[in-house]
Amino acid sequence: MMEMLWMIEPWHWLVLGFILLIIEMFVPTFASLWFGAAAIIVAALSWLLPISVSVQIIIWLVLSAIFLLAWFKFIKPLSVDRTKAGLGGSVIVGETGMIIVQPQPDKAGTVRFSVPIVGAAEWMCRTTGEPVAVGDRVVVTDIVGNELIVSSMKSQAAINKDMQL
Numbered sequence: 001m002m003e004m005l006w007m008i009e010p011w012h013w014l015v016l017g018f019i020l021l022i023i024e025m026f027v028p029t030f031a032s033l034w035f036g037a038a039a040i041i042v043a044a045l046s047w048l049l050p051i052s053v054s055v056q057i058i059i060w061l062v063l064s065a066i067f068l069l070a071w072f073k074f075i076k077p078l079s080v081d082r083t084k085a086g087l088g089g090s091v092i093v094g095e096t097g098m099i100i101v102q103p104q105p106d107k108a109g110t111v112r113f114s115v116p117i118v119g120a121a122e123w124m125c126r127t128t129g130e131p132v133a134v135g136d137r138v139v140v141t142d143i144v145g146n147e148l149i150v151s152s153m154k155s156q157a158a159i160n161k162d163m164q165l
Contacts, residue, residue: 007053008046008053008056009046010043010044010046010047011043012043013039013040013042013043013046013056013060014039014040014043016036016039017036017037017038017039017040017042017043018036018040019036020032020033020035020036020039021033021036021037023036024036030071030076031068034064034067034068034071035060035064035067037063037067038059038060038063038064038067039060041059041063042056042059042060042063045059091117091118092117092118092123092140092143092148093140093141093142093143094139094140095113095117095139095140096113096137096138096139096140096153097111097112097113097114097123097137097138097140097150098111098112098135098136098137098138099111099125099132099133099134099135099136099138099150100112100122100134101134102132102133102134103125103126103127103132103150108124108125108126108147109124109125109126109132110122110123110124110125111123111125111138111140111148111150123146123147123148124146124147124148125138125140125147125148125149125150126144126147126148126149126150127149127150127151127152128141128149128151130151130152132150132151132152136152136153137152137153138150138151138152138153139151139152139153
């Protein structure tokens with residue numbers, strides 16, 4: 001009876017791997033994905049090589065640990081969401097963008113940010129009377145409704161220089 005418990009066939013590892021991958025579809029935490037991938041690799045190795053069950057388990061544990069370490073150390077930092085979606089509007093103040101549609105006194109222009117800000121890369125904008133042209137770099141100074149109030153980088157630099165004096 002005890003011998004039957006320790007008889008793990010390669011297809012057992014394959015089934016375990018696919019079950020863990022299916023679980024990952026419903027629980028998107030990237031936790032069971034790596035254990036499932038390791039189980040599938042152990043299934044392939046055990047089909048190709050005569051490996052004892054204890055070595056198979058050790059290989060599975062080592063591969064799982066390596067995959068988890070690689071995920072947290074190298075892959076996950078690349079997927080950090082740099083947008084500021086879901087944050088309050090005050091996070092926009094101070095951001096810099098580029099004018100792509102020139103604002104007119106009676107019509108809002110458009111400013112584009114290199115990284116989406118609060119869910120959008122382009123926002124309607126107005127100035128406080130200073131002229132800005134298409135291609136000018138601007139800084140967000142305020143928010144009125146759904147429009148951003150912007151000023152040119154040149155005027156912001158002059159204001160900052162006056163404040164330092």
